[in-house]
Amino acid sequence: MRQRDLRHYFLRKRSSMSTPIWDTTLMRRISALDMIYARVERAQSEFRKTAEDKGSPISCPSLCGTCCIHFVPDMTPIEADRLAYYLLTEKQEMIDHFMAHRKEAEVMDSACPFWDIDKPGHNCMIYPARPLICRLFGFCSVLDKCGEPAFALCRQMPDIAGGDKRRFVGVAMMEQQFGAIPPLMVDFSRTVAALDPCDAGERNTIDEALPPALSRVSLVLRLAADSSEDLSALPA
Ligand code: SF4
Numbered sequence: 001m002r003q004r005d006l007r008h009y010f011l012r013k014r015s016s017m018s019t020p021i022w023d024t025t026l027m028r029r030i031s032a033l034d035m036i037y038a039r040v041e042r043a044q045s046e047f048r049k050t051a052e053d054k055g056s057p058i059s060c061p062s063l064c065g066t067c068c069i070h071f072v073p074d075m076t077p078i079e080a081d082r083l084a085y086y087l088l089t090e091k092q093e094m095i096d097h098f099m100a101h102r103k104e105a106e107v108m109d110s111a112c113p114f115w116d117i118d119k120p121g122h123n124c125m126i127y128p129a130r131p132l133i134c135r136l137f138g139f140c141s142v143l144d145k146c147g148e149p150a151f152a153l154c155r156q157m158p159d160i161a162g163g164d165k166r167r168f169v170g171v172a173m174m175e176q177q178f179g180a181i182p183p184l185m186v187d188f189s190r191t192v193a194a195l196d197p198c199d200a201g202e203r204n205t206i207d208e209a210l211p212p213a214l215s216r217v218s219l220v221l222r223l224a225a226d227s228s229e230d231l232s233a234l235p236a
């Protein structure tokens with residue numbers, strides 16, 4: 001069954017869908033991913049609060065969304081499944097938008113298919129299901145070549161009050177400036193990769209990762225809509 005047919009099939013069946021979907025491997029992995037996303041948010045907001053208390057507040061300028069321009073995020077298979085589930089159950093109209101964008105993208109500059117140029121400050125059309133890389137940007141640190149944590153203010157962020165430093169390397173420097181180390185990207189990316197043990201390390205751009213995920217998740221949703229049987233053995 002083609003993608004479009006599957007979606008229409010699911011929409012017709014959605015109202016009668018029973019609960020077995022919640023007991024599939026797919027949903028358990030999506031729930032685990034959501035918990036990791038929530039941890040990212042908590043860690044970043046704790047860091048920002050500590051930095052503010054220390055007199056070094058950092059924030060994005062109002063209505064900025066520059067980091068999405070000419071950026072195509074990548075994702076693991078389970079992140080693609082999470083996005084596919086969001087689209088199929090909450091934003092079906094975005095699927096046609098995505099498919100149309102893929103065709104245009106073959107002849108145009110690369111850009112994220114879900115970036116809306118007309119909504120400054122709310123440019124992301126899939127905000128609740130955006131991938132990890134989009135969540136980490138701006139408020140996380142990386143490990144440099146020597147294994148030291150390093151953090152740089154995004155180019156769009158203003159200087160920190162009373163200072164002109166924009167790059168911070170090492171625990172001591174960060175503790176002195178912010179009172180804490182910005183959450184390490186690698187901690188979260190390793191945890192997300194661990195949710196895909198068979199595909200560990202596999203990352204594809206959103207354009208490549210989403211179509212197969214839409215097929216996988218459509219199938220699980222269709223089976224769930226059709227069946228009141230136990231689907232917990234499904235490998236999705
Ligand atoms: S991370 Fe940088 S580019 Fe992105 S919204 Fe914040 S300030 Fe703007």
Ligand code: SF4
Pocket residue numbers: 067068071072073112113114115116123124125126127130131134
């Ligand atoms: S998914 Fe959303 S946050 Fe990520 S690049 Fe696209 S528009 Fe920006």
